[in-house]
Amino acid sequence: MSESKLKELRSDIDELTELSKLAKRKKVQDILSLEIRKLETDWINIKEKEKSVTPMEADPVPTTSVPVKIKRYQIKLNGYGWDQSDKYVKIFVTLKNAHTIPKEQVYCTLTDRSMELHVENLENKDYLLVINKLLEPINIEESHWKQKTDMIVVFLAKSRPNITWSHVIEIEKKFEDQRNNRFKADDSDKKDPQDSVMDLMRKMYETGDDEMKRMIAKTMYESQHKKKTDLVDL
Template identity: 70%
Template sequence: MSEAKMKELRSDIEELNELLKQAKRKRAQDLLSLEIRKLETEWLNLKESAQSSQAGTSPAPSTAATSQPKRYQIKLNGYGWDQSDKYIKVFVTLKDVQSLPKEQVYCKLTDKSMELHVENLDNKDYLLVINKLLDSINVEESHWKQKTDMVVIFLAKARPNIKWSHMTELEKKFEDQRNSKLKPATPDMDKADPQESIMSLMKNMYETGDDEMKRMISKAWYEGQHKKKSDTLDL
């Protein structure tokens, strides 16, 4: 039963990870990451229970084999963030993290990256890595705090009072590319033939317009073509 349940959980975790890769909204990413962490914790608990059951039915282990159980590292993907004039504040949710000694919760910082390490929380190690921050940080003035079920990292801005639009360079690049694709192309009226520019503009309006706009453009196109044929016949 435990093996079937573990297999089912692993399939759910893999599918949620695929959805996380496709998610674009930050709130959706946070929700998916939280659910993945819950399922990973449940999977690990089942695995440990299964291992304990097997150990209970086997001969008593030797003294050398009764060492500390192996700890698993879990890489975190979800986090929240906010900012003030001086700090970028990163929020990482971890149940009971406030119970750990301070030396087991620490960050490794550079001017453009951060790593949060949480060691031996319920026999698991947690790691959050954020590379290529949007702007530089002041490592010396940065710090972190353990709170109830949460770690808050205060990344001191190297340039205070500068607002960050995104957390990382990659997020900003992705947003810029998406906006450039959505932005309609405008013809160069100075260089292009006037008739060609009008046709290009009408085509763009038709492709990006709603049903009513498309209907009006189609009607104008039909009437224009009909008028050309009439003028030719008159000649």
């Protein structure tokens, strides 16, 4: 069951990521980015639960006898999951084989309201995740990060412990507040999360260019077709 859910979430994340690349309007890009992060958080939470039930040993770090110089390029990351405790906001970044590189190749640049995660020379690629305008200030000295199997976890220490963050960044909260005000009559607790994604795509279709409309129409058709197929299977 969880494996099927993971595949569904990953498919939704990949599809929304493709739509984000096509989006030209800043507001549309921000909305998609917010949805991607929510789905990434769901995916990571399920993955972490699986690991707690069946813990796995990390693969040994591969060694190379002769280093070869190969030109690397940088990949900017957008998706991440997050969680929090009384003391920390935890940022989860999934990167395959992230646990295999030396610790000095993974580091963060922090300010009281921003973070940059750098992962250098992971399979000849550099990765960068930038998060600006955090919802609350952080304590730089007490913040840290860890490498786990196929994942980097950044522990952002709250400057005000025991304060619950509703979102990671300010703009996410603003979008959420605007959406709640606009759709406050909706029974959001009973609404299917898939329907929310479809609503977003309909709005994007109305404002997008021809290429985006073609992509969204295809996605909406396939999603509706899948729902009908699921009902037939039942």
